[in-house]
Amino acid sequence: GAVVSQHPSWVICKSGTSVKIECRSLDFQATTMFWYRQFPKQSLMLMATSNEGSKATYEQGVEKDKFLINHASLTLSTLTVTSAHPEDSSFYICSAPGTTSYEQYFGPGTRLTVT
Amino acid sequence: GQQLNQSPQSMFIQEGEDVSMNCTSSSIFNTWLWYKQDPGEGPVLLIALYKAGELTSNGRLTAQFGITRKDSFLNISASIPSDVGIYFCATTKGANAGKSTFGDGTTLTVKP
Numbered sequence: 001g002a003v004v005s006q007h008p009s010w011v012i013c014k015s016g017t018s019v020k021i022e023c024r025s026l027d028f029q030a031t032t033m034f035w036y037r038q039f040p041k042q043s044l045m046l047m048a049t050s051n052e053g054s055k056a057t058y059e060q061g062v063e064k065d066k067f068l069i070n071h072a073s074l075t076l077s078t079l080t081v082t083s084a085h086p087e088d089s090s091f092y093i094c095s096a097p098g099t100t101s102y103e104q105y106f107g108p109g110t111r112l113t114v115t
Numbered sequence: 116g117q118q119l120n121q122s123p124q125s126m127f128i129q130e131g132e133d134v135s136m137n138c139t140s141s142s143i144f145n146t147w148l149w150y151k152q153d154p155g156e157g158p159v160l161l162i163a164l165y166k167a168g169e170l171t172s173n174g175r176l177t178a179q180f181g182i183t184r185k186d187s188f189l190n191i192s193a194s195i196p197s198d199v200g201i202y203f204c205a206t207t208k209g210a211n212a213g214k215s216t217f218g219d220g221t222t223l224t225v226k227p
Contacts, residue, residue: 004157043203043217044158093157102146102165102207104215106157 003027004096006107013084013114020080021110023050023094029074030096034104035067038091050077050094084114121204121218128194129226136221137188138204147180147187148205148215158203162189194225 003026013019023033031052036044048069049057056069068080081088091111095104121138128134138147146165150158162173164180164187171178177190191198204218 006157041222043219046215095157098160100163102148102215103160103163106150106159109155109157111155 002096002098002105004094004105004107006092006094006110008110009108010111011113013112015085015114016083018080018082019084019112020078021092021094021112023077023079023096023107025075025096025105028096030077031074032097033071033077034095035069035077035079036093036095038093038109040091044093047079050079052077081112084112086114088112089114119204119206119216119218121221123221124219125222125224127224127226130194130196132194134191134194134198134223135188136202137186138206138218139186140206141185143184144206145184146207147178148207149176149178149187149189150203150205150217152201152203152220154200161202191223194223196225196227199223199225 005024007022011019033050035047037047038044046059047062050069050071052071052074058064066082071077091109093106093109095106098105119138119140148163149161151161152158162171162178167180167184168182169180175192180187201220201222203220205215207215
């Protein structure tokens with residue numbers, strides 16, 4: 001149980017285009033999901049908290065107009081990278097809280113490469 | 116913000132050897148979590164610790180929540196090739212998984 005999926009697993013896009021990444025909880029409902037980015041050989045950095053039915057909460061320094069988050073249902077959150085640039089190339093990972101509020105179930109990640 | 120100092124940064128060991136890694140901080144935490152990340156995948160929770168002094172095992176893995184609540188270690192006994200990956204410690208101060216802070220990771224390489 002507690003499986004989180006992401007789609008696509010990898011994507012290559014041209015600079016200036018937008019890319020949407022989906023995060024789904026497959027066998028449970030998630031009113032909250034989290035979006036992280038991870039640069040090579042670095043740790044996970046929380047970008048934002050996605051809240052079902054309300055606005056996302058962004059961490060300091062994360063541009064909300066660039067990283068659009070929509071949590072339209074209890075099993076789906078989407079992250080749209082708008083007007084992507086090469087510096088947005090990264091590994092984007094979503095997660096949902098586990099059975100205790102401290103734990104998280106992570107998706108498999110999406111590798112974004114902007115050319 | 117909160118900062119976790121995880122060490123070592125990387126380890127190269129022979130199959131069958133034991134491994135030890137740790138995380139320290141200047142802050143006090145309510146939880147310590149240990150995750151493993153395989154290449155190109157998301158992290159998977161290995162062990163969760165909720166009480167100072169707690170010692171918990173998961174198969175060949177053992178982790179402890181430091182008495183001071185400022186540190187934790189993870190041991191892997193009799194390492195095998197599939198132990199390869201990046202191990203992250205993570206903590207929370209409050210009851211909010213999303214406010215977890217992650218260490219920089221320990222990259223483990225196991226030579227058969």
